Amino acid sequence: MSRGFVKEGDQEEPLVIPPRAILPDGVINYVTPVGFEELQEESSLLEKQYGNLEIENEIDLRREQNMIHGKIKLLKERIASARIINPEDQAQDEVRFGAQVKYKNMAAMLTQVISIVGVDEADVSKGKIAFTTPIAKALAGAKKEDVVEFKLGNEIQKLKILEINY
Structure with missing residues (x-):
């Protein structure tokens, strides 16, 4: 259709759908059972929301x-x-x-507890970090009392594993 027959008010802006959490190419999408349930619940909620839209303006x-x-x-x-x-x-x-890890940052003498979860489950405010993050990779395979090195910016942090729970 020629632009001469299109009303300016009919122009729709391109739709930008926010991406999900980044999962690097070639990386398996690991999720915990709880995380999988959360994904399914989110899907159900979106489907209900789609069916219950009450917007009068067609556009x-x-x-x-x-x-x-x-x-x-x-x-x-x-x-x-x-x-x-x-x-x-x-x-x-x-x-x-899936591990919940309690560790001590040896330089800061700060103790923290994190859970290593899937990328869609990650929520730093709740202590849940994605298995793809550098700190999760540094901790992977470590045992209680091990000290692992983790690069944070230009500094190397030493983290001592205090507890591992599942």
């Missing part, structure tokens, strides 16, 4: 439907690629996916 309705549809599509791809790892099946004496 706004179509835009919101497309946004939700895009989010559902990305979420379904994550669910389809998920490989559930039960933390209880991991070696209990070393840091692996």
Whole structure:
């Protein structure tokens, strides 16, 4: 259609669907059983939200439907690629996916507790970090009382493993 027949008010801005958490190419999408349930719940909520939209303006309705549809599509791809790892099946004496790790930063003498989870489960405010992060990679395979080195910026931090729980 020629631009001469298009009303300016009919122009829709391109839709930008926010991406999910980054999962590097070639990396398996590990998730805990709890994380997998959360992904499924999120999918159900989005599908309900899609069906319950009450927007009178046709353009706004179509835009919101497309946004939700895009989010559902990305979420379904994550669910389809998920490989559930039960933390209880991991070696209990070393840091692996699903572990809750208590460690001490030897320089700062600061003790912290983190859980190593899937990329979609990660929430730093809750102490949940993705298995793809540098600190999770540094801790992987460590055992209680081990001291591992972790590069933070230009500094090398030494972390002593105090506890490992699953």
